[in-house]
Amino acid sequence: LRDGSEKRLSVGEGLPYDRIFSLMQSRDGSIWIGTDDGFARWRNGEMESFRSSNGLSQSAVYALFEDSEGGIWAGTKNGLNQFLDGRSIPYTVSEGVPSNNTGPVLEDRRGVIWVGTVDAGLARFDGRRFRPLPRSALASKTVRALSSAADGSLWVGTASGLNHLRDGQVVGTYTTADGLPADDSRSIFRGGDGVLWVGTSAGLMAYRNGKLAAPAGLPRNWSASIRALAEDEKGRLFIATEAGSLDVLENGRLFEFQQGGAPVRDVDAFYRDKDGFLWMGTLGGGLRLLRNGRVFSYYLHDGLFDNEIYGITADADDRLWMACSKGIFMVPRADLLQRAAGVIRHFESKPYSPMDGLRTIECKAGVQPSAATMSDGRLWFSTIRGLLVLDPSH
Numbered sequence: 269l270r271d272g273s274e275k276r277l278s279v280g281e282g283l284p285y286d287r288i289f290s291l292m293q294s295r296d297g298s299i300w301i302g303t304d305d306g307f308a309r310w311r312n313g314e315m316e317s318f319r320s321s322n323g324l325s326q327s328a329v330y331a332l333f334e335d336s337e338g339g340i341w342a343g344t345k346n347g348l349n350q351f352l353d354g355r356s357i358p359y360t361v362s363e364g365v366p367s368n369n370t371g372p373v374l375e376d377r378r379g380v381i382w383v384g385t386v387d388a389g390l391a392r393f394d395g396r397r398f399r400p401l402p403r404s405a406l407a408s409k410t411v412r413a414l415s416s417a418a419d420g421s422l423w424v425g426t427a428s429g430l431n432h433l434r435d436g437q438v439v440g441t442y443t444t445a446d447g448l449p450a451d452d453s454r455s456i457f458r459g460g461d462g463v464l465w466v467g468t469s470a471g472l473m474a475y476r477n478g479k480l481a482a483p484a485g486l487p488r489n490w491s492a493s494i495r496a497l498a499e500d501e502k503g504r505l506f507i508a509t510e511a512g513s514l515d516v517l518e519n520g521r522l523f524e525f526q527q528g529g530a531p532v533r534d535v536d537a538f539y540r541d542k543d544g545f546l547w548m549g550t551l552g553g554g555l556r557l558l559r560n561g562r563v564f565s566y567y568l569h570d571g572l573f574d575n576e577i578y579g580i581t582a583d584a585d586d587r588l589w590m591a592c593s594k595g596i597f598m599v600p601r602a603d604l605l606q607r608a609a610g611v612i613r614h615f616e617s618k619p620y621s622p623m624d625g626l627r628t629i630e631c632k633a634g635v636q637p638s639a640a641t642m643s644d645g646r647l648w649f650s651t652i653r654g655l656l657v658l659d660p661s662h
Contacts, residue, residue, distance in 0.1 A: 282315030302329030360654035384411030415456035425453030457497035467494025485520035498538030508535035539580035549577025573617035579639030591631035
Protein backbone atom coordinates (compact mmCIF):
# COMPACT_ATOMS: atom_id res chain seq x y z
CA LEU A 269 0.00 0.00 0.00
CA ARG A 270 1.33 3.43 -0.92
CA ASP A 271 -0.47 6.77 -0.94
CA GLY A 272 -3.81 5.03 -0.82
CA SER A 273 -3.11 2.85 -3.84
CA GLU A 274 -2.58 -0.89 -3.85
CA LYS A 275 -0.27 -3.05 -5.96
CA ARG A 276 -0.60 -6.79 -5.83
CA LEU A 277 2.56 -8.91 -6.21
CA SER A 278 2.00 -12.52 -7.16
CA VAL A 279 3.47 -15.30 -9.29
CA GLY A 280 2.63 -13.19 -12.33
CA GLU A 281 5.10 -10.53 -11.14
CA GLY A 282 7.84 -13.10 -10.48
CA LEU A 283 7.01 -14.27 -6.96
CA PRO A 284 8.00 -17.96 -6.56
CA TYR A 285 4.68 -18.80 -4.84
CA ASP A 286 1.58 -16.92 -3.72
CA ARG A 287 1.55 -18.31 -0.16
CA ILE A 288 3.63 -15.90 1.98
CA PHE A 289 5.20 -16.95 5.30
CA SER A 290 7.70 -14.19 6.10
CA LEU A 291 8.60 -10.59 5.18
CA MET A 292 11.65 -8.43 5.86
CA GLN A 293 13.19 -5.19 4.61
CA SER A 294 16.99 -5.12 4.40
CA ARG A 295 19.11 -2.02 4.89
CA ASP A 296 19.44 -1.42 1.13
CA GLY A 297 15.66 -1.05 0.89
CA SER A 298 15.00 -4.47 -0.63
CA ILE A 299 11.91 -6.38 0.46
CA TRP A 300 12.59 -10.06 1.15
CA ILE A 301 9.61 -12.41 0.82
CA GLY A 302 9.57 -15.97 2.19
CA THR A 303 7.09 -18.24 0.43
CA ASP A 304 6.05 -21.88 0.26
CA ASP A 305 8.46 -22.37 -2.67
CA GLY A 306 11.59 -20.39 -1.84
CA PHE A 307 12.13 -16.70 -1.19
CA ALA A 308 12.30 -13.59 -3.34
CA ARG A 309 13.87 -10.13 -3.33
CA TRP A 310 11.82 -7.16 -4.54
CA ARG A 311 14.23 -4.36 -5.48
CA ASN A 312 13.87 -1.40 -7.84
CA GLY A 313 10.67 -2.81 -9.23
CA GLU A 314 12.29 -6.17 -10.06
CA MET A 315 11.58 -9.57 -8.52
CA GLU A 316 14.42 -12.11 -8.11
CA SER A 317 13.62 -15.59 -6.80
CA PHE A 318 15.71 -18.23 -5.01
CA ARG A 319 14.51 -21.82 -4.65
CA SER A 320 15.77 -25.21 -3.52
CA SER A 321 17.31 -25.61 -6.99
CA ASN A 322 19.54 -22.63 -6.08
CA GLY A 323 20.75 -24.35 -2.91
CA LEU A 324 17.97 -23.66 -0.39
CA SER A 325 17.71 -26.54 2.11
CA GLN A 326 13.92 -26.78 1.79
CA SER A 327 11.29 -24.92 -0.17
CA ALA A 328 9.18 -23.30 2.58
CA VAL A 329 10.89 -20.20 4.08
CA TYR A 330 9.38 -19.42 7.49
CA ALA A 331 11.90 -16.86 8.77
CA LEU A 332 14.15 -14.15 7.31
CA PHE A 333 16.82 -12.10 9.08
CA GLU A 334 19.60 -9.68 8.12
CA ASP A 335 22.75 -9.70 10.25
CA SER A 336 25.15 -6.83 11.02
CA GLU A 337 27.34 -7.69 8.00
CA GLY A 338 24.45 -7.55 5.55
CA GLY A 339 24.13 -11.33 5.21
CA ILE A 340 20.62 -12.70 4.77
CA TRP A 341 19.51 -15.75 6.76
CA ALA A 342 16.54 -17.93 5.76
CA GLY A 343 15.01 -20.53 8.04
CA THR A 344 13.26 -23.61 6.61
CA LYS A 345 12.02 -26.92 8.01
CA ASN A 346 15.37 -28.50 7.12
CA GLY A 347 17.73 -25.92 8.55
CA LEU A 348 19.28 -22.49 8.36
CA ASN A 349 20.57 -20.99 5.10
CA GLN A 350 22.95 -18.07 4.65
CA PHE A 351 22.60 -15.97 1.51
CA LEU A 352 25.70 -14.04 0.44
CA ASP A 353 24.98 -11.67 -2.41
CA GLY A 354 27.49 -11.28 -5.21
CA ARG A 355 29.39 -14.58 -4.98
CA SER A 356 27.46 -16.36 -7.70
CA ILE A 357 24.22 -16.00 -9.61
CA PRO A 358 22.47 -18.93 -11.29
CA TYR A 359 20.33 -18.07 -14.30
CA THR A 360 17.73 -20.63 -15.36
CA VAL A 361 14.29 -20.62 -16.93
CA SER A 362 13.08 -19.21 -13.60
CA GLU A 363 15.06 -16.04 -14.39
CA GLY A 364 13.93 -15.91 -18.01
CA VAL A 365 16.59 -17.97 -19.83
CA PRO A 366 14.79 -19.64 -22.78
CA SER A 367 16.03 -23.08 -21.70
CA ASN A 368 18.19 -24.68 -19.02
CA ASN A 369 19.93 -26.57 -21.83
CA THR A 370 22.27 -23.64 -22.38
CA GLY A 371 25.01 -23.42 -25.00
CA PRO A 372 27.61 -20.76 -25.85
CA VAL A 373 27.92 -17.46 -23.95
CA LEU A 374 29.53 -14.30 -25.33
CA GLU A 375 29.71 -10.53 -24.91
CA ASP A 376 29.83 -8.69 -28.23
CA ARG A 377 31.91 -5.60 -29.05
CA ARG A 378 29.03 -3.35 -27.98
CA GLY A 379 28.76 -4.89 -24.53
CA VAL A 380 25.66 -7.00 -25.16
CA ILE A 381 25.71 -10.45 -23.56
CA TRP A 382 24.32 -13.26 -25.72
CA VAL A 383 23.30 -16.73 -24.57
CA GLY A 384 22.67 -19.59 -26.96
CA THR A 385 20.66 -22.65 -26.05
CA VAL A 386 20.71 -26.14 -27.51
CA ASP A 387 16.94 -26.36 -27.89
CA ALA A 388 15.40 -22.87 -27.61
CA GLY A 389 17.41 -20.46 -29.76
CA LEU A 390 19.24 -17.30 -28.70
CA ALA A 391 18.66 -14.61 -26.08
CA ARG A 392 20.27 -11.28 -25.18
CA PHE A 393 20.76 -10.11 -21.60
CA ASP A 394 20.09 -6.45 -20.83
CA GLY A 395 21.42 -6.58 -17.28
CA ARG A 396 18.06 -7.52 -15.81
CA ARG A 397 16.18 -9.72 -18.22
CA PHE A 398 16.86 -12.26 -20.95
CA ARG A 399 15.10 -11.30 -24.16
CA PRO A 400 14.80 -14.23 -26.59
CA LEU A 401 15.02 -13.71 -30.33
CA PRO A 402 12.08 -15.15 -32.24
CA ARG A 403 13.02 -18.76 -32.96
CA SER A 404 11.94 -18.37 -36.54
CA ALA A 405 14.60 -15.68 -37.05
CA LEU A 406 17.49 -18.15 -36.77
CA ALA A 407 18.30 -21.04 -39.05
CA SER A 408 17.77 -23.40 -36.10
CA LYS A 409 16.85 -23.26 -32.42
CA THR A 410 20.01 -25.31 -31.71
CA VAL A 411 22.82 -22.77 -31.16
CA ARG A 412 26.31 -24.27 -30.97
CA ALA A 413 28.72 -21.35 -31.42
CA LEU A 414 28.94 -17.54 -31.10
CA SER A 415 31.52 -15.02 -32.29
CA SER A 416 31.60 -11.23 -32.30
CA ALA A 417 32.83 -9.26 -35.32
CA ALA A 418 34.92 -6.08 -35.16
CA ASP A 419 31.92 -3.98 -36.26
CA GLY A 420 29.85 -5.19 -33.30
CA SER A 421 27.76 -7.64 -35.28
CA LEU A 422 27.27 -11.21 -34.14
CA TRP A 423 27.82 -14.56 -35.86
CA VAL A 424 25.70 -17.49 -34.73
CA GLY A 425 26.47 -21.10 -35.57
CA THR A 426 23.38 -23.30 -35.52
CA ALA A 427 22.53 -26.88 -36.42
CA SER A 428 20.97 -25.71 -39.69
CA GLY A 429 23.24 -22.93 -40.87
CA LEU A 430 25.25 -19.83 -40.03
CA ASN A 431 23.45 -16.59 -39.10
CA HIS A 432 24.81 -13.03 -39.15
CA LEU A 433 23.10 -10.59 -36.78
CA ARG A 434 23.36 -6.82 -36.58
CA ASP A 435 21.55 -4.88 -33.84
CA GLY A 436 19.69 -8.04 -32.93
CA GLN A 437 18.35 -8.57 -36.45
CA VAL A 438 19.35 -11.39 -38.79
CA VAL A 439 21.01 -9.84 -41.83
CA GLY A 440 22.40 -13.01 -43.39
CA THR A 441 21.96 -16.77 -43.41
CA TYR A 442 24.52 -19.17 -44.91
CA THR A 443 24.01 -22.87 -45.62
CA THR A 444 25.40 -25.53 -47.94
CA ALA A 445 23.66 -23.65 -50.77
CA ASP A 446 26.08 -20.78 -50.09
CA GLY A 447 29.17 -22.98 -49.88
CA LEU A 448 29.26 -24.30 -46.31
CA PRO A 449 30.52 -27.91 -46.19
CA ALA A 450 27.56 -28.72 -43.90
CA ASP A 451 24.74 -26.75 -42.32
CA ASP A 452 25.71 -27.83 -38.79
CA SER A 453 28.03 -24.95 -37.77
CA ARG A 454 29.85 -26.07 -34.63
CA SER A 455 32.58 -23.46 -34.11
CA ILE A 456 33.35 -19.91 -35.24
CA PHE A 457 36.63 -18.06 -34.84
CA ARG A 458 37.74 -14.61 -36.00
CA GLY A 459 41.43 -14.61 -36.84
CA GLY A 460 43.91 -11.82 -36.29
CA ASP A 461 43.71 -10.86 -39.95
CA GLY A 462 39.94 -10.42 -39.73
CA VAL A 463 39.06 -13.66 -41.51
CA LEU A 464 36.09 -15.48 -39.98
CA TRP A 465 36.66 -19.23 -39.79
CA VAL A 466 33.60 -21.48 -39.65
CA GLY A 467 33.95 -25.08 -38.54
CA THR A 468 31.10 -27.39 -39.51
CA SER A 469 30.30 -31.07 -39.10
CA ALA A 470 31.86 -31.72 -42.51
CA GLY A 471 34.78 -29.32 -42.81
CA LEU A 472 36.10 -25.77 -42.68
CA MET A 473 35.23 -22.58 -44.52
CA ALA A 474 36.63 -19.03 -44.48
CA TYR A 475 34.47 -15.90 -44.70
CA ARG A 476 36.26 -12.83 -46.04
CA ASN A 477 35.12 -9.77 -47.98
CA GLY A 478 31.51 -10.86 -47.71
CA LYS A 479 32.05 -14.29 -49.27
CA LEU A 480 32.58 -17.89 -48.18
CA ALA A 481 35.58 -19.64 -49.65
CA ALA A 482 37.42 -22.90 -49.05
CA PRO A 483 40.83 -22.19 -47.45
CA ALA A 484 43.92 -23.00 -49.44
CA GLY A 485 45.86 -26.02 -48.30
CA LEU A 486 43.00 -28.35 -47.43
CA PRO A 487 43.00 -31.65 -49.34
CA ARG A 488 39.97 -32.07 -51.55
CA ASN A 489 38.90 -35.19 -49.71
CA TRP A 490 39.43 -33.64 -46.26
CA SER A 491 36.19 -33.73 -44.30
CA ALA A 492 36.11 -33.42 -40.53
CA SER A 493 33.59 -32.50 -37.90
CA ILE A 494 35.23 -29.51 -36.22
CA ARG A 495 34.93 -29.04 -32.47
CA ALA A 496 36.97 -25.86 -31.82
CA LEU A 497 39.22 -23.32 -33.59
CA ALA A 498 42.04 -21.00 -32.46
CA GLU A 499 45.26 -19.26 -33.54
CA ASP A 500 48.65 -19.33 -31.83
CA GLU A 501 51.09 -16.42 -31.59
CA LYS A 502 52.44 -17.26 -35.05
CA GLY A 503 49.01 -16.93 -36.65
CA ARG A 504 48.67 -20.65 -37.32
CA LEU A 505 45.10 -21.96 -37.29
CA PHE A 506 44.51 -24.85 -34.87
CA ILE A 507 41.62 -27.18 -35.73
CA ALA A 508 40.28 -29.58 -33.10
CA THR A 509 38.05 -32.27 -34.60
CA GLU A 510 35.35 -34.53 -33.21
CA ALA A 511 37.47 -37.52 -34.26
CA GLY A 512 40.04 -36.35 -31.70
CA SER A 513 42.81 -35.07 -33.97
CA LEU A 514 44.40 -31.62 -33.68
CA ASP A 515 45.36 -30.22 -37.08
CA VAL A 516 47.22 -27.04 -37.99
CA LEU A 517 46.75 -24.93 -41.12
CA GLU A 518 49.88 -22.90 -41.84
CA ASN A 519 50.81 -21.12 -45.07
CA GLY A 520 48.49 -23.28 -47.16
CA ARG A 521 49.67 -26.53 -45.58
CA LEU A 522 47.65 -28.82 -43.30
CA PHE A 523 49.38 -31.15 -40.85
CA GLU A 524 48.63 -32.97 -37.61
CA PHE A 525 49.98 -31.26 -34.51
CA GLN A 526 52.18 -33.42 -32.31
CA GLN A 527 53.85 -33.27 -28.91
CA GLY A 528 57.16 -35.10 -28.69
CA GLY A 529 56.30 -37.18 -31.73
CA ALA A 530 52.85 -38.14 -30.43
CA PRO A 531 49.62 -36.47 -31.58
CA VAL A 532 47.71 -34.21 -29.17
CA ARG A 533 44.23 -35.67 -28.86
CA ASP A 534 40.68 -34.70 -27.89
CA VAL A 535 40.98 -30.91 -27.55
CA ASP A 536 37.59 -29.35 -26.73
CA ALA A 537 38.47 -25.74 -25.84
CA PHE A 538 41.10 -23.11 -26.58
CA TYR A 539 42.12 -19.94 -24.76
CA ARG A 540 44.69 -17.40 -25.96
CA ASP A 541 46.08 -15.47 -22.99
CA LYS A 542 47.41 -11.91 -22.78
CA ASP A 543 50.94 -13.04 -23.74
CA GLY A 544 49.75 -14.95 -26.79
CA PHE A 545 50.21 -18.37 -25.19
CA LEU A 546 47.64 -20.95 -26.30
CA TRP A 547 45.92 -23.07 -23.65
CA MET A 548 44.00 -26.21 -24.62
CA GLY A 549 41.42 -28.07 -22.57
CA THR A 550 40.95 -31.71 -23.47
CA LEU A 551 38.32 -34.40 -22.93
CA GLY A 552 40.10 -36.57 -20.38
CA GLY A 553 43.68 -35.63 -21.25
CA GLY A 554 44.11 -32.67 -18.93
CA LEU A 555 45.38 -29.21 -19.88
CA ARG A 556 47.95 -28.27 -22.54
CA LEU A 557 50.00 -25.10 -22.96
CA LEU A 558 51.65 -24.11 -26.22
CA ARG A 559 54.34 -21.51 -25.53
CA ASN A 560 57.20 -20.50 -27.80
CA GLY A 561 56.79 -23.67 -29.86
CA ARG A 562 56.85 -26.03 -26.89
CA VAL A 563 53.94 -27.97 -25.41
CA PHE A 564 53.50 -28.52 -21.67
CA SER A 565 50.97 -30.89 -20.13
CA TYR A 566 49.11 -30.72 -16.81
CA TYR A 567 47.29 -33.61 -15.18
CA LEU A 568 45.58 -34.52 -11.92
CA HIS A 569 48.86 -35.51 -10.28
CA ASP A 570 50.22 -32.02 -11.03
CA GLY A 571 47.33 -30.42 -9.16
CA LEU A 572 44.65 -30.16 -11.85
CA PHE A 573 41.12 -30.47 -10.41
CA ASP A 574 39.74 -32.33 -13.44
CA ASN A 575 41.16 -33.85 -16.63
CA GLU A 576 38.02 -32.96 -18.64
CA ILE A 577 38.06 -29.24 -19.50
CA TYR A 578 35.29 -27.70 -21.61
CA GLY A 579 36.14 -24.00 -21.40
CA ILE A 580 38.92 -21.66 -20.26
CA THR A 581 38.86 -17.96 -19.41
CA ALA A 582 40.78 -15.55 -17.18
CA ASP A 583 40.04 -12.85 -14.62
CA ALA A 584 41.67 -9.47 -13.94
CA ASP A 585 44.06 -11.06 -11.41
CA ASP A 586 45.63 -13.33 -14.07
CA ARG A 587 43.95 -16.48 -12.82
CA LEU A 588 42.70 -19.10 -15.26
CA TRP A 589 39.17 -20.37 -14.64
CA MET A 590 38.17 -23.66 -16.22
CA ALA A 591 34.78 -25.22 -16.89
CA CYS A 592 34.93 -28.96 -16.41
CA SER A 593 32.90 -32.11 -15.85
CA LYS A 594 33.01 -31.57 -12.06
CA GLY A 595 32.13 -27.89 -12.12
CA ILE A 596 34.45 -24.89 -12.15
CA PHE A 597 37.96 -24.41 -10.81
CA MET A 598 40.68 -21.77 -10.77
CA VAL A 599 44.50 -21.85 -10.95
CA PRO A 600 46.81 -18.81 -10.95
CA ARG A 601 48.45 -18.63 -14.38
CA ALA A 602 51.79 -17.93 -12.71
CA ASP A 603 51.65 -21.32 -10.96
CA LEU A 604 51.01 -23.11 -14.24
CA LEU A 605 53.90 -21.29 -15.91
CA GLN A 606 56.20 -22.14 -12.98
CA ARG A 607 55.22 -25.79 -13.26
CA ALA A 608 56.04 -25.72 -16.97
CA ALA A 609 59.43 -24.17 -16.18
CA GLY A 610 60.17 -26.83 -13.57
CA VAL A 611 60.33 -24.31 -10.73
CA ILE A 612 57.57 -26.12 -8.81
CA ARG A 613 56.42 -29.73 -8.94
CA HIS A 614 52.83 -29.20 -7.84
CA PHE A 615 50.20 -26.47 -7.90
CA GLU A 616 46.81 -26.10 -6.24
CA SER A 617 43.48 -25.93 -8.02
CA LYS A 618 40.72 -24.08 -6.20
CA PRO A 619 37.28 -25.40 -7.14
CA TYR A 620 34.16 -23.28 -6.83
CA SER A 621 31.78 -24.91 -4.36
CA PRO A 622 28.13 -23.90 -3.93
CA MET A 623 27.32 -22.68 -0.42
CA ASP A 624 24.89 -25.52 0.27
CA GLY A 625 27.18 -28.39 -0.73
CA LEU A 626 24.19 -30.25 -2.16
CA ARG A 627 23.88 -28.61 -5.56
CA THR A 628 26.17 -30.21 -8.13
CA ILE A 629 27.60 -28.33 -11.10
CA GLU A 630 28.61 -29.83 -14.41
CA CYS A 631 29.65 -27.54 -17.23
CA LYS A 632 28.74 -27.94 -20.89
CA ALA A 633 30.99 -29.58 -23.46
CA GLY A 634 30.78 -29.12 -27.21
CA VAL A 635 29.67 -25.45 -27.28
CA GLN A 636 31.95 -22.53 -28.18
CA PRO A 637 32.57 -20.68 -25.96
CA SER A 638 31.27 -22.35 -22.81
CA ALA A 639 33.08 -19.87 -20.51
CA ALA A 640 33.58 -16.14 -20.97
CA THR A 641 34.83 -13.10 -19.05
CA MET A 642 32.60 -10.07 -19.48
CA SER A 643 33.58 -6.39 -19.43
CA ASP A 644 32.37 -5.98 -15.83
CA GLY A 645 34.85 -8.68 -14.75
CA ARG A 646 32.27 -11.35 -14.03
CA LEU A 647 32.66 -14.87 -15.40
CA TRP A 648 29.83 -16.66 -17.19
CA PHE A 649 29.67 -20.43 -17.50
CA SER A 650 27.29 -22.67 -19.40
CA THR A 651 26.20 -25.70 -17.36
CA ILE A 652 23.86 -28.61 -17.89
CA ARG A 653 21.30 -26.80 -15.68
CA GLY A 654 21.45 -23.26 -16.98
CA LEU A 655 24.01 -20.50 -16.52
CA LEU A 656 26.26 -19.71 -13.59
CA VAL A 657 27.77 -16.25 -13.17
CA LEU A 658 30.69 -15.80 -10.77
CA ASP A 659 32.26 -12.64 -9.41
CA PRO A 660 35.96 -13.54 -9.06
CA SER A 661 36.49 -10.71 -6.54
CA HIS A 662 34.27 -12.71 -4.14
